[in-house]
Amino acid sequence: MRVIRATRKHLYSITAMTRHFFPYTGFTFSTIIERMADKSILYFAAEENGHTVGFADVEFHGKQAKILGLAVLQEFRGMEVGTALLKKCLAAAKRRGCSRAVMFVAEDNDAAHSLYSKFGFKKSGVLHRKLWDKKVLVYGRDL
Numbered sequence: 001m002r003v004i005r006a007t008r009k010h011l012y013s014i015t016a017m018t019r020h021f022f023p024y025t026g027f028t029f030s031t032i033i034e035r036m037a038d039k040s041i042l043y044f045a046a047e048e049n050g051h052t053v054g055f056a057d058v059e060f061h062g063k064q065a066k067i068l069g070l071a072v073l074q075e076f077r078g079m080e081v082g083t084a085l086l087k088k089c090l091a092a093a094k095r096r097g098c099s100r101a102v103m104f105v106a107e108d109n110d111a112a113h114s115l116y117s118k119f120g121f122k123k124s125g126v127l128h129r130k131l132w133d134k135k136v137l138v139y140g141r142d143l
């Protein structure tokens with residue numbers, strides 16, 4: 001497995017995963033093309049035998065990095081793919097001179113809470129709006 005900067009060849013898989021896991025973003029194929037071209041956003045793809053099995057996107061807002069999507073296909077979970085994607089996002093944020101990373105997690109997403117806690121993220125607030133009718137917690141960590 002390897003995690004690399006996503007390119008257009010990953011677009012279809014990233015769009016499908018975004019629709020499946022993060023439908024509330026409303027991101028479409030063309031939105032994601034635009035986001036990939038935006039210098040303040042990075043997409044990473046996790047590849048296994050050439051297939052895209054996970055992705056993450058991170059937005060840079062001054063000194064703060066917002067890790068938005070982080071998803072791994074069901075069949076490839078529990079194999080450290082999420083860990084590898086998160087490490088790439090954090091390393092990229094440090095390289096860009098960010099001093100803080102934040103992420104948003106639905107209250108009942110135990111796997112994500114556990115993964116972020118393992119990386120030293122702490123609950124720092126609650127998102128002002130609900131997603132999918134669920135309360136969303138903001139997790140943050142200094143870099």
Ligand SMILES: CC(C)(COP(=O)(O)OP(=O)(O)OC[C@H]1O[C@@H](n2cnc3c(N)ncnc32)[C@H](O)[C@@H]1OP(=O)(O)O)[C@@H](O)C(=O)NCCC(=O)NCCS
Nearest residue numbers: 021070071072077078079080081082083110111112114115
């Ligand atoms: C959250 C997610 C990305 C984790 O990916 P993954 O590749 O399975 O994670 P890893 O194998 O790297 O696991 C790392 C840690 O995450 C936590 N974790 C992963 N799966 C878990 C589960 N089913 N239950 C509890 N904790 C879990 C554990 O702390 C684990 O560390 P450990 O193996 O030492 O116990 C994955 O479950 C996913 O894609 N979920 C759907 C999309 C999503 O909810 N994304 C997060 C919202 S921002």
